[in-house]
Amino acid sequence: MSSNKLDKESKKRARKQMRAAHTVLRHAGISTVSHATQSLVIANGGLGNGVSRERLLDMLKGFGSVLSLLMPPNKPYAFVRYDSFEDAKMAFLTLNGCKLQAEGQPVTLYVNFVDKVDFKEHSTQSLPPGLLVVEDFVSLEYEQELLQLMALNTATQAAPKKSLKHRKVKHYGYEFCYDNNNVDLNAPLPGGLPIICDDVIDECMKNGYLKSKPDQLTINQYEPGQGIPPHIDTHSAFEDIVMDFKHPDGQNVSVLLPQRSLLVMKGESRYLWSHGITPRKSDVVPVINADAAQIVSSDLGNLTLNKRETRTSFTFRKVRQTPCNCVYPSVCDSQSAGKLNVPPSVPQSEVDASRLEQDFVHKVYEEIAGHFSSTRHSPWPKVVEFLKSLSSGALVVDIGCGNGKYLGVNKDLYMIGCDRSRNLVEICRERQFQAFVSDALSIPIRDGICDACISIAVIHHFSTKERRLAAIKELMRILKPGGKALIYVWALEQEYNNKKSKYLKENKAQLSQIDMKEAKHYELTSITCTHNMEDTSEDTAEEPFQAELTVHTNRTSFLSKDLLVPWHLKGISKNSRETDKPRVESDIEPQSSAVFHRYYHVFSKGELEELCTKIECVQILSSYYDQGNWCVIIGKLL
Amino acid sequence: MKLLTHNMLTSHVKGVTKATEVKVTDVDFNSEFVSRMIPKIEWSVLVEAADTLGHLNDLPRDLPPDYESSEDFLRKVHHVLLEVEVLEGNLKCPESGREFPITKGVPNMLLNEDEV
Numbered sequence: 001m002s003s004n005k006l007d008k009e010s011k012k013r014a015r016k017q018m019r020a021a022h023t024v025l026r027h028a029g030i031s032t033v034s035h036a037t038q039s040l041v042i043a044n045g046g047l048g049n050g051v052s053r054e055r056l057l058d059m060l061k062g063f064g065s066v067l068s069l070l071m072p073p074n075k076p077y078a079f080v081r082y083d084s085f086e087d088a089k090m091a092f093l094t095l096n097g098c099k100l101q102a103e104g105q106p107v108t109l110y111v112n113f114v115d116k117v118d119f120k121e122h123s124t125q126s127l128p129p130g131l132l133v134v135e136d137f138v139s140l141e142y143e144q145e146l147l148q149l150m151a152l153n154t155a156t157q158a159a160p161k162k163s164l165k166h167r168k169v170k171h172y173g174y175e176f177c178y179d180n181n182n183v184d185l186n187a188p189l190p191g192g193l194p195i196i197c198d199d200v201i202d203e204c205m206k207n208g209y210l211k212s213k214p215d216q217l218t219i220n221q222y223e224p225g226q227g228i229p230p231h232i233d234t235h236s237a238f239e240d241i242v243m244d245f246k247h248p249d250g251q252n253v254s255v256l257l258p259q260r261s262l263l264v265m266k267g268e269s270r271y272l273w274s275h276g277i278t279p280r281k282s283d284v285v286p287v288i289n290a291d292a293a294q295i296v297s298s299d300l301g302n303l304t305l306n307k308r309e310t311r312t313s314f315t316f317r318k319v320r321q322t323p324c325n326c327v328y329p330s331v332c333d334s335q336s337a338g339k340l341n342v343p344p345s346v347p348q349s350e351v352d353a354s355r356l357e358q359d360f361v362h363k364v365y366e367e368i369a370g371h372f373s374s375t376r377h378s379p380w381p382k383v384v385e386f387l388k389s390l391s392s393g394a395l396v397v398d399i400g401c402g403n404g405k406y407l408g409v410n411k412d413l414y415m416i417g418c419d420r421s422r423n424l425v426e427i428c429r430e431r432q433f434q435a436f437v438s439d440a441l442s443i444p445i446r447d448g449i450c451d452a453c454i455s456i457a458v459i460h461h462f463s464t465k466e467r468r469l470a471a472i473k474e475l476m477r478i479l480k481p482g483g484k485a486l487i488y489v490w491a492l493e494q495e496y497n498n499k500k501s502k503y504l505k506e507n508k509a510q511l512s513q514i515d516m517k518e519a520k521h522y523e524l525t526s527i528t529c530t531h532n533m534e535d536t537s538e539d540t541a542e543e544p545f546q547a548e549l550t551v552h553t554n555r556t557s558f559l560s561k562d563l564l565v566p567w568h569l570k571g572i573s574k575n576s577r578e579t580d581k582p583r584v585e586s587d588i589e590p591q592s593s594a595v596f597h598r599y600y601h602v603f604s605k606g607e608l609e610e611l612c613t614k615i616e617c618v619q620i621l622s623s624y625y626d627q628g629n630w631c632v633i634i635g636k637l638l
Numbered sequence: 639m640k641l642l643t644h645n646m647l648t649s650h651v652k653g654v655t656k657a658t659e660v661k662v663t664d665v666d667f668n669s670e671f672v673s674r675m676i677p678k679i680e681w682s683v684l685v686e687a688a689d690t691l692g693h694l695n696d697l698p699r700d701l702p703p704d705y706e707s708s709e710d711f712l713r714k715v716h717h718v719l720l721e722v723e724v725l726e727g728n729l730k731c732p733e734s735g736r737e738f739p740i741t742k743g744v745p746n747m748l749l750n751e752d753e754v
Binding site: 392393395397412414416418420422425426429434435436437438439442444445446447449 | 639640642643646647648649670671673674675678680742743744745746747748749
């Protein structure tokens, strides 16, 4: 090997090492340092890369005495702390660029010093409410008998065994139809459930796990590497496996289910949390007590990988005969607003766009009006400044006025508000403001009559460029020549001029970006995050076309321009305006919070101005960035 | 809904106001404000609406040219524009006959998809 080539390779390694340092900083907020310390962050050496604790520890011990090794679940990095600087330095010098076989895939390790290992795992976890794991529920012999059901394909009473994309499945009682995610009540399968299952059912009834006798059984069989995407069973368990539970607010709990155990899902865990099995060949499990049912959690010094084998699950259900009326309307197929059972797509047509806005903007605001209004009391100073700059007696229309927080800021104006949400307009009326219900694309106001208009946080709810443009044109239509309009839209850039917006600053959860990468897509393929640091740094830069809208994690940077933003509804009644009233503790049911999703198109720098210049009579008077929003004041030419 | 608000609506929704509940509230009089509003108003529409509601308040069919100097006139206009409110009723499109309900003082101007 020529010295030239050597030089090239070491340069390449140094570059990648730098890049890994940046990536850890950006994704996990971990700062690396250039001087030697006792601790190292090992990029690509994480459980998320398929590197097991045992494997990594073996390697690390070769350089000295390891005090601790922290391996956060699903993350593409690990932290090691050595007894001395010398040991750490040795590891640093030797490990960089070192290749390792992990689950048959080669990974390259990049190592950097860190001052201290400060990895925050969000709060101590508990099982989702309503979830129960009963270990050793089924005996070894009985397990074999049950497994025969899947092996035999002769039973007359079952729907034929089918191979789905990621698992094999067999139904008894009723066939679950994957086209519409429901059962046909009128077409029960002959023979009901296999008699052999009676023991399981009787045991469940006896112990009170079940209230009524199940009439549907689904047997799923997964090979290693297969899984099931996160889902909530349409509003209607056995081998060691880790099942991931996700709350709509982004909370994740991974639960280890030992072989021959029973999992009971009731209440919130059944109706609100999604559950799924990440398709992979091994699971992150605790080193100690690895076969006991437990949450795979925060003791980062106690996690490793467990290879999967073939796994068969038996799910017993009772088929529901009437529409569901649960307290989780946001995820209920019987109750529709903002539901996510079928994730919506980026609209391709006018009809799609209008429907998307109806389900994920209009209906949602109608549901959350009371709670939304209680959080919208302080007017933004720059909007107030605009309204105060107008001359006395000016006629001003607020398009998308919400609860009317701007309608009374300048008593010398005649202000009329309009909003698509009747519940919000009624709040305006209670405040003695003039307001009506109407659509921003067809404002029932005469041409050229208004001295000024404001459109604050409205146009980002339109789901196509054509509709956003039409909304601005409609503002210009009602404006008189010489009149002006102030428009605010949410900015893609929540960090501008090196300052974080208030929206980001209020993030209490401090979720790392890597978490969001995992949580954002519905698609199976993207649930498994890209476990290679080099890749992640690249694909966040470009904006791939997405068929499905991504769900944004509140108080974090936006990862795409078209997205669904969760709203966590507080309070019991759906559009309760009573939420402001004091309530005694016992009145608040813990399961009363529901999550709705609002569609947003966040604007990138210059996009709003570009849209405005498409309209002939418009002159941009000023444009600015204000607290995470892009804003323009536009004038209508005389 | 005040009649000033009503006056700003497009012609296709403001036809005849059939009101079953009308409220009159006191609003502070500001002659300058009223004078500034009058040029924005479609006078005949205001007169017709006020008449339908039984609150014509002696408004003339034609706008007097020297209205700014008559406080008495401006007070009458003030009353009709700002103090009379329709709480329950209907707005009707004179051409299509389509009605838009006003309930609890809130007009609902939403069109069905096929009407847009």
